[in-house]
Amino acid sequence: MKPPRRWAIVFALLAAFVLGTLILAGTGADPISAYTAIITGAFGPDGFPGTLEYAVPVVGMAVALAVPLRAGMVNLGGEGQLVLGAITGTVLGLTSPLPAVPTVILALLGGALAGAAYAALAAFFENRLGVPLLVSTLLLSYPAMSFASYLVRFPLADAGSSLPQSERLPDGVALEVTGTGLALVAATALAYVVIDARAPIGYEIRMTGLGARFAAYAGISRPRLTLRVLATSGGLAGLVGAIMVLGFPHRFIDGALITPTYTWIGLLAALLAGANPLGTVVAAFFFAALTNGGFEAERVTQAPRELTAVLQAVIIIFLASATGLLNRRKAGVR
């Protein structure tokens, strides 16, 4: 994927800001106090811990989905890979005979592996059967979510509760999302920055994203790259899932990873940054802060929290349109 131009990003953000102001005014909320609430809700002393907690899965998913996007491939199955990683982490956490710390490591690795294997399935289908990734990744997501939902409602169900949730993981089989979780996601993002800039595979990915046919002529095997990129993407999504179940409240709750739409916020952030590694992290953090600030804006001004989701999607629509226009101008086509 070609990185979007700077002016297109500035235009998209400004246009969304103007549209957001109009919508806020339209719903009868005072735009200034709403924006103030978004900022204090996102970065104020009471809001920042929540932003950080939101940012861990969002940044994690953004990096996971940016990797294929960098090569011009879209993985729309992040939700399924995330949930599969989470449920695998839960099963391992509940059944592992090992002491707590090795169990945590096992759960993280198992979650990543499950996500990677599931995403690799989609790559295999594209390579062997020509089924587009875009479609297969998304459709594979639904059975994965149903499967996890079935497991926590029946075999793994918490006997002492009527909620659709697994039993609590054993004592010590846990991590702090904003501690170890944050460190893991930061390490992942750093690895992405370094590999993208320095490693041969990073170069192959970027070259394929800039021009798939040229990359193929240059000797890059597309099927092999697709498999590696998708497995990495699914693996990271699975890792995020495992991190989230190991974190508070230390169990798999049906829908808890889907309802906050971590995956989709992450995907939009990766699109905003054109999958540029550092840009993806910044954009994902920005979107996480915006979302978390939106909760505060809802408390203060009654402006529904869904507004921030609307604005994030609108930013991408403006960005895609502006990028198209700029590219056309440059190509001399009017």
Next chain:
Amino acid sequence: MNFDLALVSSVLRAVTPILFAALAGALCQRAGVFNISLEGTMLVGCFAAVAGSWFTGNPWLGVLAAVVASAAYSLILAIGSVALGGDPIVLSIAMNLLAVGLTSFLLRTVFGTTGSFSDPGLRGLDPVLFGHSALVYAAWVAVAVLAFLLYRTSWGLKVRGIGENAEAAAKLGVNVARERYQVIIAAGALCGLGGAQLALGNVTLFSENMTAGRGWIAVVAVMLGMAAPVGVLLAALLFGLAEGLGFRLQGLGLPQQATDAAPYVVTLLALFSQRLFRRERSNA
């Protein structure tokens, strides 16, 4: 299990929204537009249908509202990709997410509720024949109409020409941008009909993200049916059958999660086997 009328009936019901969306996708595909915003456009139609029916008390005005709203929504894709040259895939992904956010936002601001809206005062479409709304039959008529338009009119020839080779069509004097605008907006209107049937025919309510992947199943139906109206109909029927059978199996004690997953699994398996079959034939 016996293959009875009740099953036929539930398949007919399940197939209708997918069929409308798949016809929309097939039309776009024929004009060389890869439209994956069907899911979001249909969801906008669901909301507009419920809002229209609720505020006017007339479900048919709800259908009209859905058609208008979905057609208007598809302008995002038309303007963004045709006029401005934006990436249609990125635009469509954003449109699908925007539809989820926007309808939830409106559910909150217009109806003051979250999750879902249903009310005894909300009027759905009345059954006209065998317990189905007129839209269920309209979908089948739409298959014939689309086939006629594509294969028997000069407009259809232009559309197919653009899809085959846009540059050549432009050199022959076809206004490619205008035709694509028409096609994308018409596809939006078809998605609106699908959304209206889903929200006022299959059920009488709106719930967040109620299209639940049907627009994506429609995208696969377009691939399976090779963008031909009758082919798309057959593909859509397969998924309707999976959904209809799913409900039946649920009655026999299979967990709901298994039947929820069935249409997606069937969709993927159908796509795999088609590709496998085609590959083997081309190898032979």
